[in-house]
Amino acid sequence: MAGGPGPGEGRRAAAVAAGGGRPFPRECCEGLGGLEYGQVDVTAMARLFGYVDVTDSGFIAAVLSIAFNPFFWNVVARWEHKTRALSRVFGSPHAACYCLGAVILTLNCVRSHCFTEAMKSQPKLEGLDCHWAYYSGLAILAVGILFVISSFLALGFTGTFLGDYFGILMEAKVTSFPFSILDNPMYWGSTAVYLGWSLMHASPAGLLLTAVVAISYTIAMLYEGPFTEEIYRQKQKGVKNK
Numbered sequence: 001m002a003g004g005p006g007p008g009e010g011r012r013a014a015a016v017a018a019g020g021g022r023p024f025p026r027e028c029c030e031g032l033g034g035l036e037y038g039q040v041d042v043t044a045m046a047r048l049f050g051y052v053d054v055t056d057s058g059f060i061a062a063v064l065s066i067a068f069n070p071f072f073w074n075v076v077a078r079w080e081h082k083t084r085a086l087s088r089v090f091g092s093p094h095a096a097c098y099c100l101g102a103v104i105l106t107l108n109c110v111r112s113h114c115f116t117e118a119m120k121s122q123p124k125l126e127g128l129d130c131h132w133a134y135y136s137g138l139a140i141l142a143v144g145i146l147f148v149i150s151s152f153l154a155l156g157f158t159g160t161f162l163g164d165y166f167g168i169l170m171e172a173k174v175t176s177f178p179f180s181i182l183d184n185p186m187y188w189g190s191t192a193v194y195l196g197w198s199l200m201h202a203s204p205a206g207l208l209l210t211a212v213v214a215i216s217y218t219i220a221m222l223y224e225g226p227f228t229e230e231i232y233r234q235k236q237k238g239v240k241n242k
Contacts, residue, residue, distance in 0.1 A: 147189025
């Protein structure tokens with residue numbers, strides 16, 4: 001699934017030391033309602049990021065795999081919706097959708113492997129290396145798995161793996177659990193799995209990568225939501241014209 005501090009730690013420590021421990025001038029924050037950021041302990045943040053070497057090849061591989069996956073399936077699915085090329089190659093929309101689903105599952109396994117290897121190659125955060133953090137992470141991971149599995153059961157294989165783009169449309173919008181309590185539960189469930197996995201390993205690198213997962217999924221939802229709605233809008237228009 002889902003060593004020592006990084007080489008950038010010296011530069012970050014120097015930047016903190018350069019401030020001489022003095023608060024930043026209040027004038028710099030007047031545009032934000034006079035919020036005094038100078039009183040925030042920036043050394044804690046610098047210490048956290050000091051545990052993460054963002055130039056590590058394993059970390060970079062994890063970031064790339066996280067960003068690539070939603071980009072890949074959105075590009076391929078939109079191309080299929082426009083050309084029906086995969087459906088022609090595989091003989092039917094269902095066969096093409098199953099093939100894309102298998103590729104996506106493989107890419108997700110690669111992503112999880114890269115995520116885990118990136119965590120292993122970087123140090124743990126002492127404050128999280130304890131029982132309460134481990135069991136909290138385990139609980140979050142369990143909730144994430146529940147959302148992912150229940151979403152899959154509610155949508156089915158083609159509903160999960162972009163069957164809409166292949167012309168395999170659902171009769172009605174899914175409103176059962178977990179869609180009854182959360183939009184896009186598959187994506188947020190997956191994010192929760194990575195968050196829980198990171199907490200269980202007390203990994204600051206994992207927490208940072210989880211943020212990348214959340215950002216990638218958020219961007220994907222911004223593209224997928226309106227496009228899928230338009231597919232079903234066209235379906236309804238076609239039914240009314242008959």
